[in-house]
């Protein structure tokens with residue numbers, strides 16, 4: 001016998017609560033639970049099958065049942081009132097993601113030709129900042145984003161002029177963050193994990209742009225990366241860090257690593273904190289196969305100056321955390 005139950009977000013379960021994915025918060029959404037035939041289950045173990053979660057659940061009497069939470073449905077969110085309309089919503093998000101990747105690949109292929117042609121001049125005349133390449137990256141990001149989501153900016157007056165070196169930092173929720181940041185048109189060198197360099201065309205473009213590779217678990221690579229950043233900043237270029245080091249898995253702001261701030265403290269340049277709102281709802285971390293519709297907001301905060309890396313780290317995180325809290329997002333630890 002199969003039973004369909006409907007649970008609102010945070011509905012109580014025998015062992016806790018059903019938490020919707022961060023992308024589903026603030027939206028009318030629910031998870032469909034299919035209670036399958038009675039089974040002999042013991043313990044309260046959760047088993048994940050792709051996007052489904054199998055939960056052993058104890059019935060009123062002595063019978064145990066196994067329930068399957070279609071977590072991706074809750075994750076995508078829906079305004080519909082039936083399982084059918086939610087599936088349509090999901091299908092729309094998947095199709096949107098396929099179109100997004102097609103557009104970004106197509107645009108990248110065309111623009112990459114321009115990047116290759118410009119490269120000898122960039123190396124000769126603008127080796128450190130590589131403005132022409134960043135202009136191409138801005139075009140790539142703008143053309144990719146335009147058909148899929150709206151961008152709203154706040155605090156653009158806080159952006160330092162193009163020729164003023166700075167350390168830019170922001171929260172990191174989604175693969176879409178990089179696109180969103182490129183639309184700012186600032187020539188910052190992004191610090192990137194090495195595996196992204198393996199993407200065809202994108203990886204090659206990253207090499208031409210001078211994106212700085214980092215093996216996150218390798219302390220020698222971390223040291224090399226910081227030295228390279230300081231060198232670049234002293235030569236007039238800017239650098240960009242995601243100080244959380246990884247995308248937030250639960251949508252909440254994580255702890256900040258200090259690297260970015262020691263670069264700023266040692267070189268005496270300013271830190272520009274940026275808050276990105278909404279990218280994690282559109283394409284949550286680990287769900288790169290979907291692209292929900294919506295709005296992304298970018299807040300550029302006032303630059304922070306100082307020669308104490310701890311203070312710069314703490315202040316930058318506070319500023320970003322406060323902006324996230326004001327807009328209804330979560331933050332780990334204290335803001």
Ligand SMILES: CCCCCCCCCCCCCCCC(=O)OC[C@@H](O)COP(=O)(O)O
Pocket residue numbers: 107108109111112115136137140175178190191192193196202205206211242245246247248285
């Ligand atoms: C030819 C058209 C122009 C093409 C320009 C391509 C430039 C692409 C630059 C991509 C830079 C990516 C930087 C990502 C920074 C980074 O490495 O952050 C980590 C996360 O993300 C993923 O970490 P995780 O959540 O742990 O998987």
